[in-house]
Structure formats: C-alpha cells, structure tokens
Amino acid sequence: MKTAIVTDSTAYIPEQLREEHHIYMLPLMVHLGEESFREEIDISAEEFYEKASQLDVFPSSSQPSPGATIELFKRLSKEYDAIIAIYLSSGISGAYQSAYTLKDEFPLCPIYPFDSEISCYPQARLVLEAARLAHEGIEPERIIAQLTELRERTKAYFMVDDLTNLQKGGRLSGGAALVGSMLKIKPILHFENKEIVVFEKIRTKKKALQRIRKLLAIDIKKVDYPLVITVIHANREAAAKEIADKIQHDYPHLRVEISYFGPVIGTHLGEGAIGISWTEDVEINK
Ligand code: MYR
Structure with missing residues (x-):
C-alpha cells in the first residue's frame, strides 16, 4: 500500500525534512499590500516580518489555490494508492473543507483529508508520524486512527x-x-x-x-x-x-x-x- 502524505505550508516543516520523508506541501498565500506570495516558496518568514514591518496596511492570508491542490492530487493519484492530506484547523481556515470536497474525485486513489485541529509544529508532528506509518505500508484508515489518537495528546x-x-x-x-x-x-x-x-x-x-x-x-x-x-x-x-x-x-x-x-x-x-x-x-x- 503506497500512501502519499500531503500537508499545507503552515506546518512549517523545513524543506529538507519534507524531502527526507517524502512529504508534499501545499502553500497558503500571504498578501502584503498589492503583492501576493506563496509562503515557504516565494517568501521566507524573515522576509515576511521585514516587509510587514514596513507596510502600514495589515497583511492577509488565503488558503492554497484550488488549482495547485487539484494538480498535486492528480499527479499523486497516478503514483500512489491513497492520499492523506493533513491541514491546519478547519476552525481557522477553509483549506481542509476545500480538500474535503475533492476526496472522491479520484476513484482509484481515495483522498483522506485530516483536520489537525491545530496548526504549526504540532501539525508537523502529526504529519511526520503519518509519513513514518505510510513508509511502513500501514493502511490509510489505520494511519488516520493513529493520528486521531496523537491529536488528542497534543x-x-x-x-x-x-x-x-x-x-x-x-x-x-x-x-x-x-x-x-x-x-x-x-x-x-x-x-x-x-x-x-x-x-x-x-x-x-x-x-x-x-x-x-x-x-x-x-x-x-x-x-x-x-x-x-x-x-x-x-x-x-x-x-x-x-x-x-x-x-x-x-x-x-x-x-x-x-x-x-x-x-x-x-x-x-x-x-x-x-x-x-x-x-x-x-x-x-x-
Ligand atoms: C487562511 O487564510 O486560510 C489561513 C488562516 C490562518 C489563521 C491563523 C490563526 C492563528 C493560528 C495560530 C496557531 C498556533 C498553533 C500553535
């Protein structure tokens, strides 16, 4: 069983760690005045805080672009048997909900959206555990059950x-x-x-x-x-x-x-x- 592990950028898993554990990342967007950036790709944290301190308008954010999500899921559906996609809390972003609407779009590769109910590194811990279990070939339902337990302990x-x-x-x-x-x-x-x-x-x-x-x-x-x-x-x-x-x-x-x-x-x-x-x-x- 080959399960792909996807997460969004707000888990802030360093690129090297993502590569090492075959974790795919969907970036959220940050908007600074007229400019928009995919975080962790077009703009680093340091650059963001520097730019934000020079602006007199508040920055804003938006969930991963639907196009990028569909493109990634489509590509992974050709290489994997299932996809587990772990998102920041659905109470603070629409990202999880958007992925949920796509869950049955690829009949040969079911998508399991998982609501971390949190964000940032506690979310990353769930993602890294999912990647470890997926690497062992564990079935996606069992991975989801383990993540649910770990989420309770977070x-x-x-x-x-x-x-x-x-x-x-x-x-x-x-x-x-x-x-x-x-x-x-x-x-x-x-x-x-x-x-x-x-x-x-x-x-x-x-x-x-x-x-x-x-x-x-x-x-x-x-x-x-x-x-x-x-x-x-x-x-x-x-x-x-x-x-x-x-x-x-x-x-x-x-x-x-x-x-x-x-x-x-x-x-x-x-x-x-x-x-x-x-x-x-x-x-x-x-
Ligand atoms: C979006 O535009 O969809 C993203 C909205 C993100 C809201 C973030 C709110 C603060 C979250 C704090 C997380 C702290 C975890 C330890």
Missing part, C-alpha cells in the same frame, strides 16, 4: 504581543467584542473545538510564560508517555532559544525543539508571538 498554548491582528483577521473566537485597551492584554490562547479562544487572561508576557510552563509541568507528571516539546516564535529566535534551554534544563530526558510562526500564521498572530506545544514523542522508541 497541546499548544500561545500568546501575542497584541490581539489586533487576530481580531482584524477574524480568527479569535469572540474577538469581535474586544475593544481598545483590551487588545493590549497578553492572554494565553489555545484551541478549543478547532477555534482559537482565550484560555486565561494574564497581564504580562512573563507571567503568561510561567503559567504555560506550569501547565507543561502538570502534563509531564500526568501522562505515562514521553513528550516532545516545541517552542514556536514569530521572529523571536533568541527568546525562543532561551525558553527552550530552560525547559531542556528542567527536563533533560525530553526532546525540546524550536520552530517558527511563518508568514501566514504571523499575519494573524503578529510579530513577537510565542507558543509552546507538546505531544507524545512517538519517535523516541522507533
């Missing part, structure tokens, strides 16, 4: 410098009601039922970070499997490294990684956002 908390981008982009559940000074608070955000909601209202970034590390500590004690932890940043590599080093120091037996919020996610979170995610480290004993 947590992510994040915070932004200010909530304006999230509110303007309409990606914060209940965000329309926020006004003025409220937008400057530093709440901890997370996903609930596929949407972004405020987890706790905290006034400073330092305190929010402490609280997220406390939540991590609680989970490390609670679960009976090893975790892999990722610190994710929007153009704040040094800060992310400092946080990752502290976590690694506290938990030398766990894997701690660093990833980034690329152009599309940066459009909605704004520069300076920081997140910490954790999930079962399924690779540790493989």
Whole structure:
C-alpha cells in the first residue's frame, strides 16, 4: 500500500525534512499590500516580518489555490494508492473543507483529508508520524486512527504581543467584542473545538510564560508517555532559544525543539508571538 502524505505550508516543516520523508506541501498565500506570495516558496518568514514591518496596511492570508491542490492530487493519484492530506484547523481556515470536497474525485486513489485541529509544529508532528506509518505500508484508515489518537495528546498554548491582528483577521473566537485597551492584554490562547479562544487572561508576557510552563509541568507528571516539546516564535529566535534551554534544563530526558510562526500564521498572530506545544514523542522508541 503506497500512501502519499500531503500537508499545507503552515506546518512549517523545513524543506529538507519534507524531502527526507517524502512529504508534499501545499502553500497558503500571504498578501502584503498589492503583492501576493506563496509562503515557504516565494517568501521566507524573515522576509515576511521585514516587509510587514514596513507596510502600514495589515497583511492577509488565503488558503492554497484550488488549482495547485487539484494538480498535486492528480499527479499523486497516478503514483500512489491513497492520499492523506493533513491541514491546519478547519476552525481557522477553509483549506481542509476545500480538500474535503475533492476526496472522491479520484476513484482509484481515495483522498483522506485530516483536520489537525491545530496548526504549526504540532501539525508537523502529526504529519511526520503519518509519513513514518505510510513508509511502513500501514493502511490509510489505520494511519488516520493513529493520528486521531496523537491529536488528542497534543497541546499548544500561545500568546501575542497584541490581539489586533487576530481580531482584524477574524480568527479569535469572540474577538469581535474586544475593544481598545483590551487588545493590549497578553492572554494565553489555545484551541478549543478547532477555534482559537482565550484560555486565561494574564497581564504580562512573563507571567503568561510561567503559567504555560506550569501547565507543561502538570502534563509531564500526568501522562505515562514521553513528550516532545516545541517552542514556536514569530521572529523571536533568541527568546525562543532561551525558553527552550530552560525547559531542556528542567527536563533533560525530553526532546525540546524550536520552530517558527511563518508568514501566514504571523499575519494573524503578529510579530513577537510565542507558543509552546507538546505531544507524545512517538519517535523516541522507533
Ligand atoms: C487562511 O487564510 O486560510 C489561513 C488562516 C490562518 C489563521 C491563523 C490563526 C492563528 C493560528 C495560530 C496557531 C498556533 C498553533 C500553535
């Protein structure tokens, strides 16, 4: 059984890793004024934050072009028996829904769209696990079942410098009601039922970070499997490294990684956002 693994660009899986694991990527678009770019292809995260800081209009984003999706699925349907396509949460983007409408278009190669219910590196962890299982020749239904379990074990908390981008982009559940000074608070955000909601209202970034590390500590004690932890940043590599080093120091037996919020996610979170995610480290004993 040959199953192709597809994901969208917001998993921010580095190209080399994608190539190594035969992962196909569909880019979302970022729009800066008059210019549009396929993220991870036409524009890097660094270039995006640089350009965005010089513009006085808010950037915006859009899901992968339907043409590119159909073209990729068509090509893969000739080489593979099935396609698993893992997308960012359907509560924040129409990408999953668009793929869903194509799922029966290729009768000889069924498409299994999978809603990660998250985005960024926690999504990448699901994708990498799917690629590992596909490489072992596991049936797509079993891969989907494993991903569903891993998704349950995935947590992510994040915070932004200010909530304006999230509110303007309409990606914060209940965000329309926020006004003025409220937008400057530093709440901890997370996903609930596929949407972004405020987890706790905290006034400073330092305190929010402490609280997220406390939540991590609680989970490390609670679960009976090893975790892999990722610190994710929007153009704040040094800060992310400092946080990752502290976590690694506290938990030398766990894997701690660093990833980034690329152009599309940066459009909605704004520069300076920081997140910490954790999930079962399924690779540790493989
Ligand atoms: C689109 O235009 O279809 C993409 C919309 C993306 C919205 C992104 C909202 C922020 C997501 C934060 C993810 C944090 C994961 C740790």
